[in-house]
Amino acid sequence: MSPRQGPTLRELCVQALSSVEHGYDLLAPKFDHTPFxxxxxxxxxxxxxxxxxxxxxxxxxxxxxxxxGMVVLRSLCQRSTGVDFxxxxxxRARDAHREATWVRADARALPFAGGFDxxxxFGAMGHFLxxxxPALFEGVYRALRPGGLFAFPVGTLPPPTSVAYWGTLGFDVAMRVRNAVWRPPFVMYYRTNQRPAVLSDLTTAGFSASTVALPDGGISYQLVLARKPVTPARSS
Known part of the structure; x- marks a missing residue:
């Protein structure tokens, strides 16, 4: 990713002072050239x-x-659909992956029922308080067929002695201050989606959830694997 092609500091500031939806509309042309x-x-x-x-x-x-994420789905699935608001x-996604189907919708109210395996x-969990x-996970649960799988990587919390620990803490504190004094809010936090709480919410939504290690160049990630039961344990 080339910084020359990425957004300027001014563009990032404008994005950060926008709503999540409008901010990503603004960032979209240069998003693939950012660390995000x-x-x-x-x-x-x-x-x-x-x-x-x-x-x-x-x-x-x-x-x-x-x-x-279409790079992953294209390798594993015969047909793929992407949804974003x-x-x-x-x-940008449509231009890059013309073979896929694209749907505009809020992930907290997914318009699908039982059609996906x-x-x-990827990289979206920090946008959900x-x-x-629960609304996100229940929507994905509905979208999957019985036996379907929901998978996503999550980073493990770095140790307090690391730069990453204080960097993520500082970012989250700055975002909380920003959202306390500026409207509309821009929801993006690194430390609100820790693995135990995420797994608990997935279980409540009806999934059987676990994790496996997902190494990436020394940074510790876990891949969450949430399976929808073939015979649901609860009414959906």
Whole structure:
């Protein structure tokens, strides 16, 4: 990713002072040249891990952005669909992956029912407050067929002695201050989606959830694997 092609500091500031939807509309043309795009190494590692759990016919990329997750779905699924609420991001994704189907919708109210074998999401969990996760997970649960799989990578919290620990803490504090004094809010936090809470919410939504290690160049990631039961344990 070339910084020359990425957004300027002024553009990032304008984006950060916008709503999440409008901010990503603005960022879309240069998003693939920012550090916010999921690294190819994570996409490859996810593909390798999921390849052993298939086969999958239809795949869904939730909060697809510019379509990075399509690299994973294209390798594993016969048909793929991406959903996002940013029209700008969907335009970029459509240009890059014309073979896929694209739907504009809020991930907290997904318009699908029982049609997908595999759902993935990359880099989007920080955009959902803990109180919003149940709606997200319940929507994905509905979108999957019985026995379908929901998978996404999550980073483990770095140790307090690391620069990353204080960097993510500082970012989250800055975002909380920004959202306390500026409207509309821009929801993006690194520390609100820790693994125990995420797994608990997935279980409440009806999934059988676990994690596997997903190494990436020394940074510790876990791949969350949430399976919808063939025979639901609760009414959906």
């Amino acid at each position: 795009r999921t690294p190819d190494s994570i996409l490859r590692a996810t593909t390798d891990a999921l390849a052993e759990l298939g086969p999958f016919e239809r795949g869904l990329d939730v909060c697809c952005g510019t379509g990075a 940013s029209a700008g991001m969907l335009d 595999l759902a993935v999401t 803990p109180a919003e996760r």
